[in-house]
Amino acid sequence: TSSTEGLQAFGEKHVTKGLGRITEGIMMRGKGSYVEYDNGRRMLDFTCGIGVTNLGHCHPKVSQAAADQCMNIVHAQCSIAFHEPYLRLIEKLLPMMPHPSLDSFFFWNSGTEVVEAAIKMARTVTGRQNVICMQGGYHGRTYGAMGVTRSKTVYSEGFFPVMGGVFVIPFPFWHQFGLPPSTPTSTLVTQSLYQLELLLAQQTSPRDTAAIIIEPVLGEGGYVPAPPEFLRGLREVCDKHGIMLIVDEVQSGFARTGKNFFIEYSGVKPDILLMAKGLANGFPLSGVVSRKEITDKLAPGSMGGTYAGNAVACAAAVAVADAMKEENILANVNTRSTELFDALHALQKDPALAQHILDVRGQGLMVCVEFASPAGPGAQHDPARGLQTPKGLASRVAKRCIEKGMLILTTSAYEVVRFIPPLNISAEDMRKGTEIFAMAVIEVVN
C-alpha cells in the first residue's frame, strides 16, 4: 500500500470544490517533461502546470539555486531592504526586455497581482479611471483582474459587481465577429480597431481612459496570437491620446512563443509589461516592468506586499534566465514548434478528420487545435467538479490523451485543446505527444 492511501478521498472531502481538477490521484514528483502520480503512473506533461514549468519539472540548476538561497535568507522583505537575488534578477532581465525603455521593475507573487498593480499604476499616473480590455482576455480572478477578464463567465458568475470603469473591444479573432476561420487577418484587424475608435467616441472619452490592457496571445480565450498590425494600431491610438498600453505576457512570455516576449514580433513598445509563470519555472514570482519616468510617479509604499519578490523565487528566476541562454531555449522552441505544427496540419489534412478540425493556430509552443462544434460557442460549468469544460470534442480528446499518459488542457469557451509543452522538450517526446494526440482524436471521432 502506498503512503498516500486514503489521501485522495481526504482531499475530496476537505478541499474546496471551487478548485477544478482534470486528473485523479496525487502528483508526487516531476522530472523534465514528465510527472509521476502516487500509483506510479508517469505522464508526459503538455500543460507545464499551465505554462509555468517551461524548463521542465525540477530543473537541476533552478532547484539548486532555490535550495542554496534557502540556506542564505528566505524572507528578505522587499519593503525593508533590497536583497541580492532581486537585483541580480533585474540585471538578467534588462537585456531580455522587448524595448530598452523598460527599465524599472518590481516583483510580486502571481500574475493576477501584477495586473492589479498595472491598473493602479495607469490610473494614478494618468489621473484617469477607465480601462479598455479585450473580449476573450484573461487576467485573473481578483476583483480588478476579474473586471478586465472576458474569456469565460465561470470566473465572474455569481461574483458581481467587479471593478468598474471597464470597456471592451473585440480581439481580432474570427469567432468574435461570427466569421469563418478563413477570414483575412486584415479584415479582423480593421474591425477591431474600428470598434476601438467607436468606443473612444461613444463610451469612454480618451481623457477618461487610463489604459488598454491586452494579452498579445489570448490564452484562456483560445490561444489566438494578435496580428502585429493590430498591436501597432493599438500603440498608435495610445500615443495619440496619452493612454497607457499594458501588455500582459504572463502566459506568452519567456520564450513560449519563440521570442522572449511575443510583443517583439510587432516591434511595439509597451508602457507596462507583465510577466509571471515561466519567469521562475514554478516558484511564485511575477513582475511589472515600466519606464522609470512612470514608476517615479508612484508614492513609496503604494506598491508592495508581504511576500512580493521573495528571495528564493528570485534566485530561482536568476537560474531560469541563465539556463534559457545556456540551453539555447529559443532555438529549441522554434524547431519543436515546426514539428508540432507539421503534425497538427497533417491531422487537419486527413480526409477522415478534416471536418472535425476547424483551426490549428498559435505561435512557438503556445499552440492549439480547435474542433468543430455543432452546438456553437459556449462553455458548460460542471457544478459537480467545479470544472468549466467545453461540451464536445475538445474535452473528450483531452480526456482520452490523459488516459493514454499525456496531460493536456482545453481552453476557452470554444472547443479548443491547447499544447503547452516544456520549451526544452526533446524531439522524441514531442513525437510521442503528437502521436498520443492523433490517436486520441481518431478514437474520439470514430
Ligand code: PMP
Ligand atoms: N494573465 C494571464 C495572461 C494569464 O494567463 C494568467 C494565468 N492563467 C494570469 C494573468 C493570472 O496569473 P496567476 O494565475 O499567476 O494569478
